[in-house]
Amino acid sequence: MASRHKTADQTLVRELNTSLILESLRTSGPLSRAGLSTMLGLNRSTVSSVINELFEDNLVMEVGLESSTGGRPGMLLALNPDGGCAVGIEIGVDFISIILTDFTAKILWRRRVESHPDEGQDVILGRGEALTEKALAFGEARGMPQMGIGVGLPGLVDVEQGELVFAPNLHWRDVPLGALWEERFGLPVFVENEANAAALGEYYFGVAQNVQSLIYLSAGVGLGGGIMINGKLFRGSSGFAGEIGHMTIEPDGLLCGCGKRGCWETLVGPRAIVRRVREKAGDDEGILSRLVDGDNSLIDVSVVVEAAEAGDEAAITALREVGEQLGIGIANLVNVFNPELVVLGGALSLASAFLMPSIEEAVAAHMLSQPGEVVEIAASAHGADACVVGAVALVLDDILRQPTL
Numbered sequence: 001m002a003s004r005h006k007t008a009d010q011t012l013v014r015e016l017n018t019s020l021i022l023e024s025l026r027t028s029g030p031l032s033r034a035g036l037s038t039m040l041g042l043n044r045s046t047v048s049s050v051i052n053e054l055f056e057d058n059l060v061m062e063v064g065l066e067s068s069t070g071g072r073p074g075m076l077l078a079l080n081p082d083g084g085c086a087v088g089i090e091i092g093v094d095f096i097s098i099i100l101t102d103f104t105a106k107i108l109w110r111r112r113v114e115s116h117p118d119e120g121q122d123v124i125l126g127r128g129e130a131l132t133e134k135a136l137a138f139g140e141a142r143g144m145p146q147m148g149i150g151v152g153l154p155g156l157v158d159v160e161q162g163e164l165v166f167a168p169n170l171h172w173r174d175v176p177l178g179a180l181w182e183e184r185f186g187l188p189v190f191v192e193n194e195a196n197a198a199a200l201g202e203y204y205f206g207v208a209q210n211v212q213s214l215i216y217l218s219a220g221v222g223l224g225g226g227i228m229i230n231g232k233l234f235r236g237s238s239g240f241a242g243e244i245g246h247m248t249i250e251p252d253g254l255l256c257g258c259g260k261r262g263c264w265e266t267l268v269g270p271r272a273i274v275r276r277v278r279e280k281a282g283d284d285e286g287i288l289s290r291l292v293d294g295d296n297s298l299i300d301v302s303v304v305v306e307a308a309e310a311g312d313e314a315a316i317t318a319l320r321e322v323g324e325q326l327g328i329g330i331a332n333l334v335n336v337f338n339p340e341l342v343v344l345g346g347a348l349s350l351a352s353a354f355l356m357p358s359i360e361e362a363v364a365a366h367m368l369s370q371p372g373e374v375v376e377i378a379a380s381a382h383g384a385d386a387c388v389v390g391a392v393a394l395v396l397d398d399i400l401r402q403p404t405l
Helices: 002-028 033-040 044-056 121-141 177-185 194-205 270-281 287-291 301-309 313-337 352-366 383-401
Strands: 060-065 075-079 085-091 095-101 107-114 146-153 156-158 163-167 172-175 189-193 214-219 223-229 341-346 376-379
Touching (some): 002 383, 085 383, 107 121, 121 177, 146 177, 156 189, 177 189, 189 383, 194 223, 194 341, 223 313, 270 301, 287 301, 301 313, 313 352
Parallel strands (some): 146 189, 341 376
Antiparallel strands (some): 085 095, 095 107, 214 223
16 A cells, blocks of 8 residues: 555656646746756756656757856757647637647637627537637647647636536526537547636736736626636636626616626626717717718727727727726725736727726725735736637646646
């Protein structure tokens, strides 16, 4: 029995060492074996043994000699981009976006197509499957091992089961997407709420690198949130944490897609921005009207931002008011979670230049001074790609944490 425990312990230690080495090469590479040994406090033989296995798996590569400091220079190592490919896909309310990346998360292939909830679940998922097939075929043609598929969805997700429990704006319930696609593609499939995925993407590859506690605000059709505490996604007791867009702000307010009234997203989401600017513009034949040739049904957040940049008063005022409402909600979140960073994602990142002044003013007015001393507010580094990059991060995160599997 003792030998079994010893073997299990040795396996676990090797797993941890391999994970540490891969993560160090990802964040600080290129590094030599000696550099890794010093950085991680591991002996040289352990590092060399792990590196040899990673070479066999094609996950690391040599990239040249380190600068000489008088002694014999060591060979620098880095993650091998061709070590594998990962698919990241976001199934939004009115679109599907998908990318294929290499092992370093460099985007090799991408597609984005429109959809509509009225098309129905089967049609939309079938379109997602077809796009995933094309992405994987692109990687296969390059001879790259397939590492997995990450999926971001706009709703409540049971991460352990890989199941979409409820997506209010899609009107979907109880979709076992993980099991369906694992059987379909024969690969690991990681299903996550789109805001959680985007938060992970910013943590790995965006403005939140080296930040341990953050809140990501995701604005698509609605408003979602991804929360990271001590470098890990916070999912709550049942896995459904982060539905901050459905905090009740006005009990007698507008009807939300979730069926309740006065949710925060009815005040600050993309629909709220468009609604406010339409109300303020009225029948005015101004900049906004000219941008859409008089057809107000074509107004979206990008049009509102373009109009604001051109000096349209209705657009500027609407964005300022939404920024104030965002700031009040953000202040409450800062008081509760005390994050280092709040990231504005999705459509909010497009409008950040106009939203930020009123957000910062409202946050300063409504949050407690102590948590406010450390928090910063920033726009997403990836904009509309935040979720698909985060979906890829789900795959790479699993490999980096459990590399021997």
